Amino acid sequence: MAQVVLQDIVKSYGSLYAVNHVSLTVDDGEFVALVGPSGCGKTTTLNLVAGLLPMTDGDIVIGDRIVTDLDPKDRDIAMVFQNYALYPNKTVYKNLAFPLQMRKLPKDEIDQKVRAAAKVLDIVPLLERRPRELSGGQQQRVALGRALVRDPRVFLMDEPLSNLDAKLRVQMRTEIKRFHQDLNATIIYVTHDQLEAVTMADKMAVMNKGFLQQYDTPKNVFDNPVNTFVASFIGSPAMSLVPLEVVQRGDQAVLTNEAGWELPLSAMNTRKALKATTNKVVLGARHSTIKLHKSETVGAVPARVYTVEPTGDITFVQAFVGEAVVIVSLDPTVIVRPDEDVWLEFDQERMHLFDGETTMALSAA
């Protein structure tokens, strides 16, 4: 296994930048998830690492070699595709043997490796079947097997679970995680499902419109999103974002909106808010950090309940603060009704402030 370094890589189609100056380092044995909405350039990035697309600019290093100008077959990578991409006319055995055959290994060595990989993935009874005689989960395992037989330096996976049904997806998630741990494999894993990224990856690279937004551990991305995009993309339900204005009252800053209410900020949040390039800021808060009051309370802002979604052990309430929707979680014993007037109190320690112009997170330092 090996380290993978993307150095300022660019892929443009005419004036469209599918991948725009992305740099990141995947350490040896690390599981990195590339995550972002559809069309943000994840697949393109992965194909660039694989060498399946010509790169416009930048360099890619795998292990101790610059592989930028190498063919896919010489990069010592293996790939798992969204719809498995198994050869439909070959048996499972031949599918697994194919990459070894192409590398002209002796027959008995191929046989030994195929059987070893089949054993690891528990697909020995399927070896003589054809892909169309397998379930989605089995096909996915065969695809993993075909990647595994070659003992590559890096595994590249492009949405390998998105064709499976919800239950199987959760199960395969665990299996891929095990696969990673057992093999100590370096894996770059593309997904549009932030939950998959958060649950599986050591680090996640959040992309949007070809740009790398943030590259960090899932916890850090969740706790300290660098901008409003990341804040709204990671977490389920997403972080609520409320555009507001900052006004200075002596040495304290307050947030206000058209309705005229004022929310005084703590000393630290004041320092953050005053760093904004204009007087526009965005207040970000996750559902669990907001307290809902049924009567007017000091330090809480007025809101109107829009929908109430009981999920069993937790009830989600969507409420309007001005034009913005804020999601709050409640104990199911608290009864609120749509169109009810409520007051929301934001936890000053755990709220986020973003620059209303640049969308970047504001920091106190």
Next chain:
Amino acid sequence: MSIATGRAASPLSARSAKKPNVFSRMAAHRTDYLYVLPALIVMMVVIAYPIYYTIELSFYRTPPNLQLRDKVWAGFDNYTAVLSSSVFHEVTLNTVIWTVASTFFSFVLGLGAALSLHREFIGRGLFRALLMIPYVVSAVAASYVWKWLYHSDFGVIGALAVQLGFTSEPINFLDNRQTVLSSLIVVNIWREFSFAMVMMMAGLQTVPEQLLRAAQVDGATPWNRFWHVTFPHLKGVSMVTVLLLMVANFNSIIIPFIMTGGGPADASHIWITHIYQLAFGRQQWGAAAAYAVILFIVMMALGYFYVKALTRGDEARQE
């Protein structure tokens, strides 16, 4: 076999499961037949009746001096006469050569053209359009043009061959028993390869990009990618293309009819031109009909085996 249970059934049990017979299936779908009844009636009139009439006619003698309604019952005489005549054997051999050679070379050339045009390069659209011309122009017009190209005195091809020093005299392509059939086959291939090309281009578009990429990552050379991914994927469309080409070639008439009329000395007759000549040239309607019936039976048998081979994969997939 319902779709719902089909998924659970293993391929083995699916294969051994007995199919309900045709009649019980028809009975189960009787209202469906009602809907297609009007179309069926029209087809009976325009297709079934001519077939019936041809079969009937094949059992009668119709000498040129007789009116068709005065035809004389002849039993199987027409069939024995046709099957034992030496012309029949020569024409059948011609037809087989014509069909096999045209189909094979049209398909191979069409596949080659489709593969070369599948890659991105400057002027691809133009090439595509140019190579499609043979299929788009009228066969009659093309036949006349080729007749002139081949002409022994004024033909461009003969003149070129002389200029380039291949021969001292222009070759007599069409008035020579040895060269006439091959010359016609060349024209037919020229016309048909673009049809094969269009079919194969359509087929190539359906080769999953991901499979090719997977093969590339697996270390397959371009040839291996073609052989292990593209070609197996094209099997279905290839078989359809070959079937359509074969049927079209067995039934060809325009090119030989216009360019040589079957001559010289019957050397370029194929089944349909010969049937046409028997019927409309020599008024031997009965013999021509018997001929047509034989051809019909051969075509049906061929089509049956071919369609069976074609649908075998589908059944396995449906389970």
